[in-house]
Amino acid sequence: MPVQSEDYVPFAQRPEWADVVPVPQYDGVQPLAPIFYTPEYKDATDYFRGIVKTGEMSERVLVLTEEVIRMNPAHYSAWQYRYRTLLAINASLKDELEFTKGLAIAHLKTYQVWHHRRLLLAATNDPADELRFLESVLNVDVKNYHTWSYRQWVLAHFDREEMWAGEVDYVDRLLEEDLRNNSAWHHRFFITFQRAGKDTREDVVKRELVFAKQKIALAPNNMSAWNYLRGVLDYSHTPYASQEDFVRPYTGTQVPLSFDSDVIDVENPLPSEGSRLPAVPAIEFLADIYEVEGKEGVDEAIPLWKSLAEEHDTIRKKYWEYRIHEAVTAA
């Protein structure tokens, strides 16, 4: 809750608001589960209800809604009324975009700030600086859901080559900093495979597979990288069996020694030293390869699922048993 500065003047004491009749929230109802409002909040929202009642759209409505929003940025009606007023009085939407910058950083987790910005940006049609601004916001909270989905909207909606162009480098940097940042993995999938009108070329699929495997090699128990690997394979309809040589060393109990350190197989990087093996996602992956091979494959998959259920991933015992049951029934 923001603390009001000492020289804050309530609307009831502002002469230029004397003509507005404030409307209390509850008329003749003693509400259950009420909120204890501060006097300033009650004052501002009483005047807001007064304005909504008369339907006034004017410059001063922007002052009023700003005060309400500063005290409660989730007040969607204040945002909505503000937006309608901006349009009605032909206010500068560029100024409004500037105004929401500070609010967006201060209230990252509020839906309304981001949505308001989206309406403004769509109307002004000038997204040139937006990605850079969003980068500064993500520096504060690198997994913020609203910021990421908004960034994805900006890219998809404006669909400008120069905006897409920098995204891979940006994601590379984020995953360099923290390869467990799932928001960055999702963004990588979004920019690589979900852009309208772009068929993903075979060499891009290959590049992404190598990228995911390199990251898995650094930290084999990182589910984000495994999910991405699976995502790329599913997207490109590549059988999981194509990755058997890669996966196998991750299902052993020890980090394998590289016999010939001069030769590095980029497509099948080995687990790094310090890896905790066997890695659960690798065992699961290998079992998935076997499962599609028919009855004999299922026979090979069952001991793997059992090892997950009994030893390596006991919290999901029921799930692994379910997988065995399903596979046996289908085979």
Place this chain on the structure above:
Amino acid sequence: MTSVNQPLPKHALDDEYPTKTSALQRETEDILQAHVAQGAPTLDRSAHLQFLIRNLVQGFPARYISQDASQPWLMYWTLQSFSVLQVAVDPVNKQRAIDTIMAWQHPDGGFAGGSGQAAHLLPTYASICSLAIVGRPGPGGGWDQIDREKLYKLFMSLKQPDGSFIVSEHGEVDVRGIYCLLVSAYLVDILTPELIEDTAAFIASCQTYEGGFASASHPYYAAQEDKNTPLQCISSPRPNLGEAHGGYTYCALAAWVLLKPFLPEEGAPSIDVKRLLRWAVNMQGSETEVGGFRGRTNKLIDGCYSWWGGGEFALLEALGVSGHREHAPLRPQHEAGPTEEWVGSDDSVFNRDAMQRFILLTAQHPAGGLRDKPPKHPDAYHTLYCLAGLSVAQHRVTQSPARRSELRSAWTPKPEIKYDMVRKTAFTEALCWSEEEGSSIIIGPASNRVNASHPLFNLTMTHSEGIMAHFYKQTLPKRFVRAPPKVA
């Protein structure tokens, strides 16, 4: 308990490659494990009731100003928490609750986040569900004062050409709003084919490569021939806006289950249930995190996902995902004494025991109310979703074919209503959810038992039946406990 060949690690595995994410994870695990070592798995009913009564009667402190536009939610979270705890509100406060809720109804239809605010899909769900708990038919009872015609008009006005809905005028699109709209439409009997046209395709387009669902997708439209032709949404691509997320996944999956009975037999959109299930089970934290649920891959566990995450499994059962039933080995008769306890069979694919332990040992605040995780403070939202999570972990509620046919045969048709068959389907599909005898699992003392919840609505079964029977003008057939067939 599971047999374990080697001691379980104290921390999730970071492969000696620490990053910001794994460091935060470690810190959290230490806090959680310290808590588990201290407490007993007992639900502190009276502390939670005091917390709830204080909020309901005295009200919420000023820091809740941030939720001034979510007043119906504060009401719903509080009332439904009472219901989960098997406590009813007294008649005087019930009436005050009804009067408060009705002050949120917007003159043009739907409910707002507070009196004098704009109509919005989320508070509409929260208000109607609150009325399901405290309302009644007749004057002053709330139910008959819901303006259903205006509500339907509002819903149609929020509909977008890609089958989605904005949450309010000039508002955003996301799957939470669609979930709230569908539940509201189901409960008060205003579902029509026009309302839900293309909505299932929108939901399906929100599934991500991980298997869970994003908040929304981005539509592209075919070029219009002229201004009078309606916008045609291109079926692909519809890129996801945001990564797979527990809250959105629950809403999308529930919406999918609500829409499924109305999908066409041919050319219907589809979702990848296998991938969804894999993602959903992976949201449950391991023993190092006491089995709580997280909302996204590599994020921290949080008590509220006990409902959003744990609640997904009942919904998955409606899509054919039913766990493997382990038949307890038969014992020689002389070994079974009269005090032998029935060992409940567990068909669930998630770890119901662990999740209960997580809630009981870490999510309860010692001063009452439940929370995200220690050392956080409790709040109204986490109190409900932790309790509702406890409910789904204790009770296995599934769609019962027997109950479905009972409801179908008891249906009184109203042929004068245009979509009577749609109404019948909505009514029977929503109310055929039943708890199977003997399938509950209660961790801790028997007093830990809470009420079963309707997996789609997050209301009790009784409240779901009450409000729907009223709006659909149906008499519910009694629920019989099925006795074994008599031997002649």
